Amino acid sequence: MSELRFSLADVAGVRLAVSPANETVMSMWALASPVHHAVHLPWIDRARVTLRRPEVAERVRPLVELTWRGCPLPDFITPAARPNVEMADQLDQIADTPSAVVVQDLLSTTSRRPLSPFGQALLADPRGLLPQLVDAMRVWYDEAIAPDWSRMRALLDADVAYRAAQLAENGAGRFFEQLHPSLRWLGDRVVSDDPFERDFDLRDRGLALNPTVFSQRRVLWNLLEESLPAAAYPVRAVGTLWETAAPPPGDPLARVVGSGRAALLYLLDEASTTTDLARRTGMSAGNVSAHLTALHAAGLVDRARQGRHVLYRNTDAAAVLLRASRGG
Known part of the structure; x- marks a missing residue:
């Protein structure tokens, strides 16, 4: 000790x-x-x-x-x-x-x-x-x-x-x-x-x-x-380091908002940065940023600055969409 x-x-x-x-x-x-x-x-x-x-x-x-x-x-x-x-x-x-x-x-x-x-x-x-x-x-x-x-x-x-x-x-x-x-x-x-x-x-x-x-x-x-x-x-979440996230095949939410934005919503139950989301989805940081801007404008994600980082997270409206997509 x-x-x-x-x-x-x-x-x-x-x-x-x-x-x-x-x-x-x-x-x-x-x-x-x-x-x-x-x-x-x-x-x-x-x-x-x-x-x-x-x-x-x-x-x-x-x-x-x-x-x-x-x-x-x-x-x-x-x-x-x-x-x-x-x-x-x-x-x-x-x-x-x-x-x-x-x-x-x-x-x-x-x-x-x-x-x-x-x-x-x-x-x-x-x-x-x-x-x-x-x-x-x-x-x-x-x-x-x-x-x-x-x-x-x-x-x-x-x-x-x-x-x-x-x-x-x-x-x-x-x-x-x-x-x-x-x-x-x-x-x-x-x-x-x-x-x-x-x-x-x-x-x-x-x-x-x-x-x-x-x-x-x-x-x-x-x-x-x-x-x-x-x-x-x-570090937290080390198990995700070598993974690439994507919506499951035939995912209903992906058919509505697109596969890229759906992938982000599935990951944003926990606050994340743009670079972390790019790593986990395999998308470029530019594409992630564009999707997050659209999701924020639609009221589906919140953002908050912590030091030099901006953290994104799902809103309650996004949680409702995810539950419906999952059949919950």
Whole structure:
């Protein structure tokens, strides 16, 4: 069990952002254990083909060795993300990690398992070998993550918008308890039901919260003293990541409003963004936007801004149409 102690400044410093580096690193866990990441099998099949290419395998080997079979991750390769950060920015940040921090972070992972051969070499020569690790992350992102990044990003952005609304509406205590079943808010601290046994004071540095598609079991913490405090938590609705939604054949609502608009109405029982709807329907963002404009004008969807996101959701009138279409 872990405890994170918050000051008022820490509560005010809770922030949400998407981290491309997290997805790049944690995707290796899905490759190493497909049975525990079955939801990602469409991606795993493609990624394994990519990793078998000799020119990719050799350059990505440092990352594979540091992450194989769920090895604890050194904090410096999953840095706290800020809003709208790009992979290139995070790689620059990782490349600038002081050697002493690299060493400390690597040693922090050895309590249950020894370092891999590359990990041992990096420990002995962090300045000389850190560029190889950064190159491995860059190659793996370009080859395996970037082709699907728009799809992943849409799901992650939708989660950030949803969580930001929860934080604004319910306050920090209720927000953390809704973030993951393992978390409880006890007055001035978050208690995490996990095996890490950490007692950590955030010390007015706030907490970066980064949703991730590749960690499905628990919240993962960056809590070393030299790291900016961060947590990677499982994204909502990860089961929809590789799906493409469409109305069932012969759907009566689709015959009335068109298949594209019907598909959106079926998905909008839960608030979603344009990019998330595009990902789930396979339509372009432009087509989704045009359909949503028409549905909004007809009084079938509402829209509300949450930060930099606009969330759409069915109105009561749309719910009546959907019940009639379903025979309810």
